[in-house]
Amino acid sequence: MRFPRSGLRIGSRWGSRGLHWRAGAPRMWPKLPNAHFTAGAIIAGSLAFAAIAGEKDFIRLDTAQQGREITVDELQKHNNEEDGVWVCINGLVYDLTDFLPMHPGGAKIILHYAGKNASTIFNKFHAKDVFTKFLDPEKCLGPLVGDLEPAEDITASEEDEEREQLRGQLPKLSKVFNISDFEYLSKRILTPHAWAYYSSAADDEITLRENHYAFSRIFFNPKVLTDVSDVDISTEFLGVKSSAPFYCSAAAQARMGNEDGELSIARGCGNEGIIQMISSTASYSLGEIVEAARKNQPQWFQLYVNEDRDISYNTIKQCEKLGLKAIFVTVDTAMLGRREKDLKFRLFDDEDEVSSTESHADDPLMNFKDVRLTWEDIDKFKSMTKLPIVIKGVQRVQDVLLAIDHGVDAVVLSNHGGRQLDFSRAPVEVLADVMPVLKEKKLEEKIEVYIDGGIRRGTDVLKALCLGAKGVGLGRPFLYANSTYGEQGVTRAIQLLKRELLLDMKLLGVSKLSDLTPELLDLRSLHNRTAPPDMLYNAGYEPLAPPKFLNET
Structure with a gap:
């Protein structure tokens, strides 16, 4: 409940x-x-x-x-x-x-x-x-x-009606030019409670911001004089075709922003051939979300493991019966991070x-949640289903290697959108460490590597692919697109990213995803982090004052 x-x-x-x-x-x-x-x-x-x-x-x-x-x-x-x-x-x-x-x-x-x-x-x-x-x-x-x-x-609240009126004044979709526009509009029309839940992150939200800022420290080395008249951005994830190298990552309670919730997200993804990952805490039942999708539309399920393992086992069986294509087991939430923006809106x-x-x-x-979740559970999941098992929330090279040892089909480098342990590294930075090790050990073909967190532009997607990611996930952006324009907003968000990808690949001098390699990137600044401002600390800090002249008060 x-x-x-x-x-x-x-x-x-x-x-x-x-x-x-x-x-x-x-x-x-x-x-x-x-x-x-x-x-x-x-x-x-x-x-x-x-x-x-x-x-x-x-x-x-x-x-x-x-x-x-x-x-x-x-x-x-x-x-x-x-x-x-x-x-x-x-x-x-x-x-x-x-x-x-x-x-x-x-x-x-x-x-x-x-x-x-x-x-x-x-x-x-x-x-x-x-x-x-x-x-x-x-x-x-x-x-x-x-x-x-x-x-x-x-x-x-009394403000709900005012926000609904503002929702009626949303600009035409043709005036939304990028993913961040959906976020700005959502902030205006969502209640403070809903906005806090969607946007909040752990502690000082350093990781939340770092997830995005890390991409800005990577620059391109574009090629010239290459034929880019025909660019193909289609790919396969875990043996399933996708029209683009990104997917809709799981995010809880989509109905807070739009009464159709995950149903309209499913339809929007289906319109554009993008895979939707369904959250364990979706605001519609799994069956309803699958039914809202197109026939044979690929969907994944994100599994939070219950301390009563039978519940998780039966969920996997249900996914099999409903035709889902993979199980993404979230492994970074033994406990929940302290999301203070959200806590401030608690009732009672x-x-x-x-x-x-x-x-x-x-x-x-x-x-x-279960703090006892271990690799033995992953082995059990692997043994009981033929569906691909992916672990979501990996944040270091050693755990990727362990995932390979345990026969995991893929990993998602993720820090839960900055909502768990603050000062966790940005997934794109972890990716830059992981792929060279896999290549050195000749393991890059043993497992598919995905990342999520902070992605807002087609260039962000390209940077991750150049580093060796199979694909990238976006969570909040689709919540915001759905909160503002529903199915049409989700469709528009996907189209915007696709257009950016096509243009950016042409400007980068590549025509297919397999051409994206680390040589196209300048990574010299990636690990040179500049500490983001500590907003909470700065708000209470009073700077030292210089001495005053006698005529100054």
């Missing part, structure tokens, strides 16, 4: 009404095609609570049928921990008492909605299969009987309360 403690995660106004059940109303429990799992056990043949004809604003939840009819009076009596915490969502009543301590958004927001109809806020953020991941089936108590208006969405913070776990207690990803 995802009621962000930080209140984050607002980008569209759903205005969900929920379901109001009356005695004698028809009850329909249609079977869903996919099996779901919870707490390590598969819930085969899950059932969904169907909508009353005409209802459009509710999510059909993948929850097994349980129990008996619950009256409004009975629901309202269970509004505290002593009597039990019951919540109505889209016509079904759930017992969330035992879920309070594990809720990633904190217990207080659930307690706020105890004994109430929480459909509006739930539908604003959550995928329909969220409860099958975190709740035992018996916690679904049964359908609510009687009228109960949805409780007010406490994450909404006690003024004097300081929690030692606050850095990782307000993000849904903590439900997928």
